[in-house]
Amino acid sequence: MNTVVKTAHGLLRGSVADGVHGFLGIPYAAPTSGQNRLLPPQPVQPWSGVRDATSYGASPPQVSPPESAGTEWDTALAGEDCLNLNVWTPDPGSTGLPVMVWIQGGAFEIGSTAAYNGRNFARDGVVCVVINWRVGADGFLDLGDGQANVGLLDQVAALRWVRENITAFGGDPGNVTVFGQSAGAMSIGVLLSMPRAEGLFRRAILQSGAAHHVLPAQSAHRIGRSLAEKLGVPQTREAMAGVPVPRFLEAQAELQADFRAHPNPELWGHEAATSMMLWQPSIDGDVIPRRPIDRIRAGASATVDLMVGTNTEDWKLFLAITGVIAKVTEQDLAESHSVDGFPPIGVYGLPAGTALDEYRSHYPGSSPGELLAAVETDWWVRMPAIRLADAHAKAASTTPARTYMYEFAWAAPASAQSTPWKCRSFSTPWTKIPDCSDRCSERTRLRNWLTPCTPRGFP
Template sequence: MNPVVTTTHGQLRGSVEDGVHRFLGIPYAAPASGANRLRPPRPVQPWTEVRDATHYGAAPFQLSPPESAGTEWDTELAGEDCLNLNVWTPDPGSAGLPVMVWIQGGAFEIGSTAAYDGRNFARDGVVCVVINWRVGADGFLDLGDGQANVGLLDQVAALEWVRGNIAAFGGDPGNVTVFGQSAGAMSIGVLLSMPRAEGLFRRAILQSGAAHHAIPTETAQRIGGFLAEKLGVLPTREAMAAVPAQRFLAAQAELKADLFAGPDPARWGQEVVSGSMLWQPTIDGDVIPRSPIERIAAGAGSTVDVVVGTNTEDWKLFLAITGVIAKVTEQDLVESRSVDGFPPIAAYGLPAETAYREYRSHYPDSAPGDVLAAVETDWWVRIPALSLADAHVTSATSARTFMYEFAWPAPGLGAVHAVEVPFVFDSLDTHSRLFGPLLGAEPPQELADAMHAAWVSFAATGDPGWPGYDLERRTTMLFNTDSRVVYDPRAWERELWEGIR
C-alpha cells in the first residue's frame, strides 16, 4: 500500500520501492504566478483531499536544461508551480532521523529536482530532501524595490517547510544538513551569512562553491534595467512580471549573448565579467546585508558545522566541453588575451605577468589551456573554499570545520566540476545518464562507498571521519581510490591570492 503522511497543509500519498518511501512534487510555497510572479514566496494554500505525491513537480523556468538531465526530467514540466520538493525516507513512522537537504547547482540559471535521486541516502538512514528554487531573472532580478534575492528566499521557505514538516517523514527538524554543489554550494555560502536563514540548519556541506559569489546591488540593478530594455517595458516588477515567460527567457538569452559579445567591465561590472553570470545573489543590504564571506568572518554561521571542498581540476570542465581548451596558446597566456569569450587571466584580479609566471612555474609541462583552467579553478572555487574554511574556523564557537579535495581523474578529463556528485549520492549506476560521459566505463565504487558514507556520517554526527581543519595544519581529506589525509596542499595558491580573492 502506498504510504500516506500528514503535513501542515494536508495529506500526501507517496510510493515505496525497495523499502524506500518517496514523496515527489510537494509544494512548499504557492505557485509563482499572477501576483506572486517575480516576488518572494507566499504560503501554500492547504488542501483537503489526499494529494498525489508520486510524480515530479514542475521545474522552474530556465534558459535551457542540462544536456543530459535524465530520462525522468521532462523539459515540458517547467512552469509557475515550481516551488516544490521531493522527500526520500526509510520510514515515515520513524523519528529522529538525520535530514539532508540538497540544493542543486546550475550557474543560478538551470536546475530541476528530477535530476537527483535521494534513495541511497534513505537506504542508509537519512531523510533526503531535494528542492526546486527559482533561477535566472525569475530568482535574482534586482530592481531596487526591496524584493531582491527571491531565489534565496525560496530556499529559506523550503527549509522552513522542512522545519515544520520533516518529522512527519521520520526526520529530526533539529538535525538538518544542507548540502549542495556549484551554485547550490554558493547559495549555502550565502545562507550561512543570512539572518533569515539562521537556525534553519545545523550542518552544511559545500561542494565546489563557497561564499564569494554575490554582486553589488548597483551592478544587479543595472542588469535589471538592461533586461527591461530588452523587454521594452518599464523597469518595474509589475511590468516585467506581465511579460510572457517564453519572451522573458528569450530576453535573458539575448542579454547573455550581449555579455559574451562585449564583456566590458564598465558596462556589466567586473564581478559579472569575470564570472560570466548575469543572475546571482545581490548584496541588497536586507536579505544579504553585506558580503557573505565578510559576515562569516565576523561570526555568522558560527554554530553550524561545515564541510567545504573542491575538485582538483574543477573549472577545466567548461574549457574542455566547449573545445576552447585546445585553442588557448602560450601567447594568449603571456598577453592575457580572451579566447572565444572566456576571460583572460588578468580578468581574475591577479597581475597578468605574476599570474603567468607563477602558474607556469607550478605547471611547467601543462598545455596552455590547462594553465588557464588552473587559474579559473582557483578564482571560482578553490580560493573561496579556503577563505571560507579560514573564516569559519576562526569565528566558529562550538562548530567544527572540515576540508576536502576530490582528486579522482575522470578518463580523459581529470577531476573536473560536478564529477563528484554521483559519488556523493552513491549512484554511479543510476547517474550514468547524467554523468556517463564524465565517469567512463568503470568508475570506482569503493570511492563512492567512502564519500557517501562520509557525508552520511557528517549529517548524523557532525564527524565525516577525518580530522578537523585549523590554521596550523590545514588538514584536508584527499578523496581518490587511495583516499588519504594531507596537510595544507594548496599553500602556494593561498599565498598567491592573499588579499586579491
Template sequence: MVQRSVVRLGNGVVRGKAEFDVHAFLGIPYAAPPFGVNRMRPPQPVQPWEGELDATAYGPTAPKGDYPPQFARLFPEVVIPGADCLNLNVWTPDPGARGLPVLVWLHGGSFTNGSSSLPEYDGTAFARDGVVCVTVNYRLAAEGYLFLDDGTANLGLLDQLAALHWVQDNIAAFGGDPARVTVAGESAGAMSVTTLLSMPLAQGLFAQAIAQSGATAHTLTSEEACTVGGYLAEALGVPPDREAIKAVSMNTLVQAASDLVTEVQTVPDPAKWGRLALSLLPFAPTLDGSVLLTMPIDAITAGHGVDVPLLIGSNRDEGRLFLVPTGAIAAIDEPALAMMAGAYGLAGNDLAVYRANRPDASPGDILAAVITDWYYRIPAIRVAEARSAAGATGTWMYRFDHPEPRANHGLGACHGAEVPFVFDTITHPELGPLLGEVPSQTVADRTHQVWVDFITHGAPGWAPYDTVGRTTGLLTDDISPVDDPAGDERALWEDIR
C-alpha cells in the same frame, strides 16, 4: 515491488511510493504557485488540500531557458510544466522512524538553470544509508533574482528559506529530526548555502552545512544587480520597472534572461559587464539591505554561523568545464594565457609556479588551473579562513580529484563532476558525457560515505581546517588528508582574491 506510502502533513495527506525499503514523496508544494497575484512576490503559504495529494512523480520545474550551448550536452535539463513549481522531494528509509538526520539539497545551475528532479539528485542512496533526503526547487533568473531597487529582491533565496521552514515544520512526519538538518548544495546551490549561513533570517533553520564548488565571492552589489536589471529591460524593450517586466510574456522573459546569461558566459564584454565578465553570474544573490544585509564573507568574518559545522571544498579541475567543451583549451597560447591570467590578477612570474607544478601542461591546462583557483578553490579557502579566525565549531575542507581528464573526454574532475558520486547515482546513462563511460563505483562509495558520515556524525573523517595545518581531504578511490595541497599556488592569491 512498488507500494503505496502515505504521510499526513500540516496541509493535508501526501501519497508517495515505497520500493526496496525507500519511501519517496515527490513534488510536494512548500509554497503557493508563484504566478498570478503571487508573481514576483515573496513565497506565499500553501493552501490546505482535501484527500490525498499524489506525490509519486516529480512536480513542475521553475521557468527557465536552456543552458548555454557548450554546457547543454553535459547537463541535460528536465522541464516539467505546471504552476506548482515551488515544490520539493523527500526520500526516507522509514516515515515511522524518529530522529533521523536530514539532508536538504539546493541544486546548481548559475541561478538560471537546473531543478531538483534531475536523475543525479535521486535521494535513494541517502535514504538507504539512514538519511532523510530533501531536494528543493526555487525560482531562477529574473523570476528569482531580478533586482530593481524597488523593495523586492532575492526571491530565490526567500524560496529556499520557505523550504527550510517547511522542513522544520514537516520533516518529523517522514522520520527526520528538525534539529539535525544539514543544508547542502553545489555551484549556485553552494553559493546559496554560504549565503544562508551568513543570514540572520536563516538562523536556526539548519544545524550543519555543505558547500560544493561555490562560496561567497559572487554576491552582487545593488549597483551591479541594477545594471543587469537595466540590460534585461532594454532587451525586452520596456522600462526597468517590475510591473512592465511582469507584463511581458513568461516565455519572452525567460528567453531574454537566458540570452543575457549566454552572453556573459560566452562572449562577455568587460566594458559592459565589469566584474560580471569574470564571475559569469548576472543573476545571483544581491546585497539589498533587507533580505541580505551585508556581504556574506563579511558576516562570516564577523562570526555569523560559527556554531554550524561546515564541509566546504572544490574539484581539482573545475575550470576545464569552461575550456574543454568549446575546444578553447587547445587554442590558448602563451600570450593568451598571460593576458587572461592577468585579468584574474596574476602576473607572469606567478604563472611560473603553476608551470613548475605541471611540467607537461599546455597553456590551456594552466589557464584552467588558474580559473579553478580564482573561481572556486580560493573563495572556499577564504570562507574556511574566516571561520577559523572567528572560532567556528568546525570547518572541513575537501578537494575532489576524480577522474583524470583522459577518462572523461578531457574534462577531468571538472565543475559538477562530483555530484553523482556524492549521490551515488553515477550509473545514469545521461551522465556519460560528463563522467566518462566507466565511472568508478569505488569513488562513489567513498565519496557518498564521506557525506553520510558528515550529515550523520558531524565530521567527515579527517582533521578540521585551520590556518596552521590547512588539512584538506583529497577524495578519489580513497581519502587522503593532506596539509595545504598546492600551497604555493594558494599563496599567490593573497591580496588578490
C-alpha cells in the same frame, strides 16, 4: 505500493520501492504565477483529501541549454507551480533520523529536482530532501525595489517547510544538513550569512562553491535595467512580471548572448564579468545585508558545522566541454586575451609574467588551456573555499562548531566532477583544519589543510 503521511498542509500519498518511501512534487510555497510573479514565495494553501505525490513537480522556468531537449532539463517540463520538493525516507514511522537537504547547482540559471534521486541516502538511513528554487531573472532580478533575491527566499521557505514537516517523514528537524554543489554551494555560502536563514540547519557542506559570488547592488540594478530594455517595458517589477514567460526567457537568452560576446567589466560590473553569471545573489541590504564572507567572518553561522572543498581540477571540466581549453594559446595568456566569451586572465587579478611562471612551475608540461583552467579553479573555488574555512574556523573558535576542508582527487575517466559520488553518500574522510598563522600563504594553507579523499566504495 503506496504510503500516506500527514503534513501541516494535508495528506500526501507517496510510493514505496525496495524499502524506500518516496514523496515527489510536494509544494512548499504557492505557485509563482499571476500576482505572485517575480515576488517572494507565498504560503502554501492547505488541501483536502489525499494529494498524489508519486511524480516530479514542474521545474522552474529557465533558459536551458539546447542539448537539454528531451531530458529532465528540458524547458517543456518547466512551470510556474515550481516551488516544490521531493523527500525520500527509509521509514515515515521512524523518529530522529538525520536530514540532508540538497541545493542543486546550475550557475543560478538552470535547475530541476528531476535530475536527482535521494533513494540511496534513504537506503542508508537518511531522510533526503531535494528542492526546486527559482533561477535566472525569475529568482535574482534586482531593480532596487526591495524585492531582490527571491530565489534565496525560496530556499529559506523550503527549509522552513522542512523544519515544520520533516517529522512526518521520520526526520529530526534539529539535525538538518544542507549540502550543494557549484551555485548550490554558493547559495549555502549566502544562507550561512543570512539573518532569515538562522537556525534552519545545523550543518553545511559546500562543494565547489563558497561565500564570495554576490553582485554589488549597482551591478545587479544595471543588469535588471538591461533586461527591461530587451523586453521593451518600464523598469519596474510589475511591468516585467506582465511579460509572458516565453518572451521573458527569450529576452534573458538575448541578454546572455550579448554578455558572452562582450564580457566587459565596464559594461556589466567586475563581479559579473569575472564570474560569467548575470543572475546571482546581490547585496540588497536586506536579504543579504553585506558580503556573505564578511558576515561569516564576523560570527554569522559560528554555531553551524561546516565542510567546504573542491575537486582537484574543478574548472578543467568546463573549459574542456566547451572546447575552450584546446583553443587557448600562449599569446592569449601573455596578452590577457579573452577566449570564446570567457573573460581574459587579467580580470582574475593575475598579471602575466611572474605569476604565470609560478603556475607553470606547479603544473609542468601543461598546455595554455590547462594553465588557464588551473587559474580559474583557484579563483572560482579553491581560494574562496580556503577563505571561507579560515573565516568560519576563527569565528567558531569559541563554539562547539567544527570546520572541515576536503579535496576530491579521484581521477574520473572522463571528468573530475564528484556528482556520481554525491548521489550515494559522503563516505570520504573529513580532516579538521589545523591552526595556521596569518603569515602562511594561501598555497601553504592549501598544502597543510587539504588531504586527498579516497572513497571507500563506488555505488
